Amino acid sequence: MISSSTTESGTAVEVAGLSRVFPRRRGDDVRALEDVQLTVSQGEFVSLIGPSGCGKSTLLRIIADLDAPTAGSVTVFGKSAQQARLDQDYGIAFQQAGLLPWRSVADNVALPLELHGTGSRARKDRVAELLELVGLGDFARAYPDELSGGMQQRVAIARALAESPRLLLMDEPFGALDEITRERMQGELVRICAETGAAVVFVTHSIPEAVFLSDRVVVMTPRPGRIIDIVDSGPGDDGRRDDDFRDAAGFFHTVARVRELLHGGPGAHAVAAIRGVENR
């Protein structure tokens, strides 16, 4: 399975000179993103991390064509963000699971397939496969209000994967979960990504989460939102992303490196006034 940027050529996401300004009445416009450059290769897992207001969610929303840049360009698989959305080139998961409460788990996962005209036979098979993938095979007929937060989030991930996208966009999908559920979901996401070979852009404010999951961690800073550094991460060539990796020296090194960057410590770029970073 393809899980590293080095094993496959081609670009999933290309962001160049991207800026986003939210105009406000008094004239003190919010510069959410300023001159952002980022390339995500196919099959690569990239996390965007930074304190609130650093524009990480805005960047993800622009890639998803839920927002438009003020300046600069975004290409997704060589197309405009809008065209990529219309072609359904990516799957997306938000911090809220956003399931439709009146639909069963199976019907929620089937939603994108249904909207895009997949036949009911193929739809049924695919839904069963996806629910098995996220470990909810027994819950096809349950309704969202009967599931825990973690289970709802897994349904949302299954829905995001429904059309086998080559790119997965995730905006703090585990942000509302408790620590234990969260680590288990991270493990499952690593497994799912290995199985599907999709590129992932993952927004988080948790340093260990970003380091555990990512091939590269993009560290961002607010006011104006910009990238201060990109840190390589991973267990090395012979290692695996499992609980041993969480205890490995390399893991702690990378966590410390990202933390330094966020807090503007030794070796970091001069970064003023970064607060509110969670060290989960």
Place this chain on the structure above:
Amino acid sequence: MSSMEAGTTATLRVRPLSDSRVTTLVAPALFGVLVIGAWQLAVQVFDIDPFIVPSPRAIYDALVDSRASVWEGMRGTGRNALYGLLIGAVIGILAALVANAVPVIDQMAAPIVAALSVVPIVALAPALYTMFGAAANTARVIVAAITVIIPVYFNTLRGLRQVRVVHRELMHVYAASPVQIARTVTLPTAVPYVFTGLRIASSLAVIAALIAEYFGGPVDGLGKAITTAAASSNYPLAWAYVIGAILLGLAFYVVTLLVELRVARHQPGT
């Protein structure tokens, strides 16, 4: 691991009807029995004339003796109320859909609907009897329908605007067509609100259909029966028809409530 999670969360859900306990039924029932007992006692002890207030015993006897005629009256008024409810619901829902889709119409309609909601609709009854003829039930159905339109319109319109941001963005991401968005997200979101409107409207429809009978029209409803019995000094019978009206209103309310609970069982309360 999944089964453990389900075990702790699935039982937490509260279902409004099955959750009611014995005390919630016994306490009001006991209170009702006490009130009726005191009423019966008061009528006997103070020897109150039936035209002031008949005893519960006399009302019960009248109800049993004339049950066929009370049932007949309930069917007559109930039919008018039901037609009014259905017609009013269809118009109210369609109007809300149009107002939601075309903001200009919403802005134009808002003051009219607000004005309509304070007009005593039954006051139109005499004029409507003249328009449609006193031998037809049309006027009563129209009065009930107009009464129904307002709560159904307001609640449906409110429901159509409850679509969550995350659902709207999801549909945008899926590049869904306007028809798909309406069918998969907007309408299902509004459904519980529509049924809340229908529940409020259901008892209003019965009241409107019944009161409209006081102003004329054919003699086949509870309202007419109440005025006729009272005019012929048969007060216990008049009260027996009132009991019939209460039962009819309750039946409309309970049926729409059950439908509402069933339809909205997986959605947060409105």
